[in-house]
Amino acid sequence: METAFSALVGIFFAVAVYLLLSKHIIRILLGAAILSNAVNLLIFTAGRLTREVPPIIPAHLYMPDEATANPLPQALVLTAIVISFSLFAFLLVLTYRAYQELGTDDTEEMRVAEPADDAMPPMGY
Amino acid sequence: MAAEQGKTVDLSVAMILDPVPAADWLVIAPVALPLIFGAVLLMLRHRTATQPRVAIAALAALFAVDLGLLIHVWTGGPVVMTMGRWLPPFGISFVADMLGATLVVTAGLVALVCGIFSIGTVNDIGRRYGFYAFMMLMVAGVNGSFLTGDIFNLYVWFEVFLISSFGLIILGSGRRQIDGATKYAILNLVATTLFLIATGYLYGIFGTLNMADIARKAPELRETAPLMTLATLYLVAFGMKAAAFPLNFWLPASYHTPRIVVAALFAGLLTKVGIYALLRTLVMLFPPERSVLSGLIIWLAIGTMLIGIFGALAQNDIRRVLGFVVVSGIGSMLAGIGLGSEVGLAGAIVYAVHSMLVMTALYLLAGQMRRAGGSYSLSDLAGLYRSHPMMAAIALFLVLAAAGLPPGSGLWPKVMLVQASLADGIWWLALAILVTGLLTTLALGRVFVLAFWRVKEAAERTGSEIATTASAQTAVLILCIPVAVMGVWPEPFIAAAQTAVAGLLDPATYAGAVFPVEAVQ
Numbered sequence: 199m200e201t202a203f204s205a206l207v208g209i210f211f212a213v214a215v216y217l218l219l220s221k222h223i224i225r226i227l228l229g230a231a232i233l234s235n236a237v238n239l240l241i242f243t244a245g246r247l248t249r250e251v252p253p254i255i256p257a258h259l260y261m262p263d264e265a266t267a268n269p270l271p272q273a274l275v276l277t278a279i280v281i282s283f284s285l286f287a288f289l290l291v292l293t294y295r296a297y298q299e300l301g302t303d304d305t306e307e308m309r310v311a312e313p314a315d316d317a318m319p320p321m322g323y
Numbered sequence: 324m325a326a327e328q329g330k331t332v333d334l335s336v337a338m339i340l341d342p343v344p345a346a347d348w349l350v351i352a353p354v355a356l357p358l359i360f361g362a363v364l365l366m367l368r369h370r371t372a373t374q375p376r377v378a379i380a381a382l383a384a385l386f387a388v389d390l391g392l393l394i395h396v397w398t399g400g401p402v403v404m405t406m407g408r409w410l411p412p413f414g415i416s417f418v419a420d421m422l423g424a425t426l427v428v429t430a431g432l433v434a435l436v437c438g439i440f441s442i443g444t445v446n447d448i449g450r451r452y453g454f455y456a457f458m459m460l461m462v463a464g465v466n467g468s469f470l471t472g473d474i475f476n477l478y479v480w481f482e483v484f485l486i487s488s489f490g491l492i493i494l495g496s497g498r499r500q501i502d503g504a505t506k507y508a509i510l511n512l513v514a515t516t517l518f519l520i521a522t523g524y525l526y527g528i529f530g531t532l533n534m535a536d537i538a539r540k541a542p543e544l545r546e547t548a549p550l551m552t553l554a555t556l557y558l559v560a561f562g563m564k565a566a567a568f569p570l571n572f573w574l575p576a577s578y579h580t581p582r583i584v585v586a587a588l589f590a591g592l593l594t595k596v597g598i599y600a601l602l603r604t605l606v607m608l609f610p611p612e613r614s615v616l617s618g619l620i621i622w623l624a625i626g627t628m629l630i631g632i633f634g635a636l637a638q639n640d641i642r643r644v645l646g647f648v649v650v651s652g653i654g655s656m657l658a659g660i661g662l663g664s665e666v667g668l669a670g671a672i673v674y675a676v677h678s679m680l681v682m683t684a685l686y687l688l689a690g691q692m693r694r695a696g697g698s699y700s701l702s703d704l705a706g707l708y709r710s711h712p713m714m715a716a717i718a719l720f721l722v723l724a725a726a727g728l729p730p731g732s733g734l735w736p737k738v739m740l741v742q743a744s745l746a747d748g749i750w751w752l753a754l755a756i757l758v759t760g761l762l763t764t765l766a767l768g769r770v771f772v773l774a775f776w777r778v779k780e781a782a783e784r785t786g787s788e789i790a791t792t793a794s795a796q797t798a799v800l801i802l803c804i805p806v807a808v809m810g811v812w813p814e815p816f817i818a819a820a821q822t823a824v825a826g827l828l829d830p831a832t833y834a835g836a837v838f839p840v841e842a843v844q
Contacts, residue, residue: 218513223505223509230509230512230513230516233513233516237520240520240523241519241522241523241526243527244526244527245526245527246527270526271526274523277479281479281482284486285482285486288489288508292489292501292504292508293505295496296501296505299501299502300498300502305506308502308505308506309502310498310499310502311499311502311580312575316638316639316640317700317702318637318639319636319637319638319702319769320639320702323777323778
C-alpha cells in the first residue's frame with residue numbers, strides 16, 4: 199500500500215516540477231496546485247496507511263487495545279489543504295490581474311518591475 | 324462514558340494539571356495581541372483616522388510585552404506553555420528561549436517604528452484596504468514563528484505571515500507591484516511547500532513534530548534514518564525563504580515595488596525568519612548533518628554576500644540597492660551558520676538583530692529621501708545635504724553601520740564572524756566578509772555622496788518633492804538609538820546571543836523546559 203502511494207507521490211512531484219519549470223504563469227500555477235497535492239499525499243503516506251481500524255478508544259479503556267489508523271496526518275493534511283487552497287485562489291486572482299495589467303503571462307516578458315534597459319548609476323558628478 | 328461507569332479518570336497521565344504561572348502567559352502574548360488587534364483593525368476598516376492610533380497603541384503594548392518576555396527568559400531560562408494543556412508532545416508547545424525572545428523584541432521594535440512611520444505616509448486608500456490589519460497579522464505570524472516549539476506549527480506561522488505579506492505587497496495595485504508580487508508569491512509558495520515536504524518526511528521518520536522531542540530522538544535514529552536528506556531539504560527551503568544564493572532572485576525583483584514602509588517591514592522581518600528557522604533546524608535539531616553540510620553552506624554564504632553586493636553596485640534605484648544589500652547581509656548570517664562554532668553562531672545572531680534594525684532604518688530613510696528629493700533614482704537625487712542636514716547625519720550614521728564601520732552596530736557581528744572564521748582556519752571566508760564590507764561601503768557610500776553631497780542645479784528639480792513628516796523622522800530616529808547603543812555598548816547584545824547559542828548547541832535546557840516531568844525522574 200505504502201509502496202503504491204510512494205510511486206504516486208513521485209509521479210505527482212515529477213508532473214509538478216515539469217509544470218513549474220514552464221515560462222507561462224498559468225502552467226506554473228497548475229504545477230503549484232499539483233505540488234501541494236503531492237505534499238498532502240506525502241504526509242498522508244508518511245503517517246502510515248492502516249485500513250478499516252478507526253482510531254476510537256473503547257468505553258472501558260484508556261488506550262485503544264490494538265493498532266489503529268493514525269488520525270494526526272489527516273489533521274495535518276486538512277490544515278495544508280486549507281492553506282494551499284486559499285493561496286491558490288489568491289494566486290489565480292493575482293495572475294489574472296497581472297495578465298490584465300501587463301498583457302502577458304510569459305515570465306520572460308514580465309519586466310515591468312525590473313526593466314531590461316534600467317539606467318546604470320551615475321559614475322561621477 | 325467513564326463517569327457513567329463510576330470510574331474516576333486520572334487526567335494527569337494526559338494533561339498538565341498545574342495552573343500556568345501568570346508570568347508564563349507572556350509566551351503567548353506576542354502572538355495573541357497582534358491577532359486580536361488585527362481583527363479589531365479589520366472592523367475599523369472605514370475609520371481611517373482611528374486606525375493608526377489603535378495600531379500604534381497595540382504595537383507599543385506589544386513591544387512592552389516582548390520586553391517583559393525577554394526579561395523573564397533572561398532571568399529564568401526558557402519559558403514553555405503547551406496549548407490545550409495536553410502533555411507534550413501531544414499538545415503544541417510554545418517555547419521562548421533566548422534566541423526566540425531576542426528576535427521577538429527586535430521584531431516588535433521594527434513593527435512599532437514602521438507603525439509610527441506609516442502615520443504620514445500611508446494614505447486613506449491604503450488604510451481602507453487593510454494596511455494596519457495586514458501588518459498586525461504579519462507581526463503575529465513572525466512572532467509565532469519565533470516562539471513555536473512545534474515544527475508543523477512553524478509551517479502554519481510561515482503561511483500566516485506569507486499570506487499577510489501578499490496583502491501588503493499588492494496594496495495599491497500598481498503595475499510594477501503586480502509584477503513583483505507575482506514573482507514574490509510564487510517563489511515563496513514553492514519555498515514553503517518545500518518546507519512542508521521536509522516536515523512530512525520528518526513526521527514519517529520521527530512520528531513526532533515537537534522540536535524538543537525531535538532533538539531528543541535524533542541521536543538514536545541517526546544510525547538508521549535518512550536525516551541527511553531532511554537537513555538538506557530544510558537548507559534548501561529556508562535558504563530560499565532567507566534569499567540565499569542561488570535562490571535569492573525573488574527578493575531584488577519584488578522588494579522595491581510596494582510602498583516604502585512595507586518594504587522596510589519586509590526587509591526587517593521576513594528574511595530573518597528564514598535564518599531563524601535554519602538556526603533552529605540545522606543547529607539545534609541536526610547538528611552532525613550541519614557539520615557535513617558546513618563546507619557547502621560556507622560557499623553559499625560567500626556567493627550570497629558577493630552576488631548581493633555586486634548587484635547593489637549596479638543599481639540606480641535606491642530601493643533596489645537596498646534590496647541587494649539585504650541579500651548580502653543574509654550571506655553574513657549564513658557564514659555564521661556554516662562555521663557552527665559558538666563565536667560564529669553568536670555573530671550570526673547579533674548580525675540578524677543588527678540587520679533587522681539597520682535595513683528597516685535604511686528603507687525608511689530611502690522613503691524620506693524620496694520625499695525630500697523627489698525621486699528614488701540616483702541620477703535625479705542631489706543636494707539633500709544643504710536642504711536636510713539632519714537627514715544627512717542620520718544617513719551617514721546608518722551607511723557606516725550597514726557597512727560594518729564604527730560607531731554603528733555593524734562592526735561587532737563582523738568582528739565576531741571574521742574572528743570565528745580565522746579560528747577555524749577558513750581565511751577565504753574572512754576575506755569574503757571583509758571584501759563585502761568594503762564593497763558595501765562603496766555601494767552605500769555612493770548613494771550618500773550622490774544624493775547628499777552632489778550640488779543640485781535649479782533645472783534638476785523634479786517637482787515631485789513632498790514635505791517630510793515629523794512622525795516619519797521620529798521613526799527613523801528611534802531606530803538609530805538601538806543601532807548606536809549596539810555600536811558603543813555591544814556587551815549585552817553579545818551576551819544574549821551567547822546564551823541563545825548555548826541553548827541551541829545543547830538543547831537539554833530547551834527539552835527540559837518542554838518535558839519537565841521526565842527531567843525530574
